[in-house]
Amino acid sequence: MSKFAKKKDGELPAVSTASLPDIVFMLLFFFMTVTVMKDSSLKVENTLPNASEIKKLEKKDRVIYIYVGKPTPEFASKFGSEPKIQLNDKFAGPSEVGDYILMERAKKSQDLQNVLTTALKVDKNANMGLISDIKQELREVNALKVNYTTYDGDAFNNLQ
Secondary structure (H helix, E strand, C coil), rough: CCCCCCCCCCCCCCCCCCCCCHHHHHHHHHHHCCCCCCCCCEEECCCCCEEEECCCCCCCCEEEEEEEEEEEEEHHHCCCCEEEEEEEEEEEHHHHHHHHHHHHHCCCCCCCHHCCCEEEEECCCCCCHHHHHHHHHHHHCCCCCCCECCEECHHHHHHH
């Protein structure tokens, strides 16, 4: 007659689930703060040209994007088949580019305003006249740091 009961061998204690809600909410808050929302949806066809001498942009928060190309089929009936400029989620003319750059520049912090880069994502079949109009507008608002977005490859493939 022993006063102490023997432990049953091989039984594991039950897992405590009291901290599971804390872990779930911690993961939820982490993904809410880290996730970046998509800025705009592409409304123009954008087949980028190839280039052999390319350099990757390091800091994406210092870039303002301008898209140029033919409207996608869902917008072609309304806007035609000529290359158009897309600023954020709307089509614009070359005269609106300067105001757009100034507006985007004002949204950035003061220390980033002088180091902003304007990235032109231009379809390889777009008119150079439209690009030169955009560049003229960029000069007028003193946005002189311009980047042409391309794919890595042989530039002679663009001639086809």
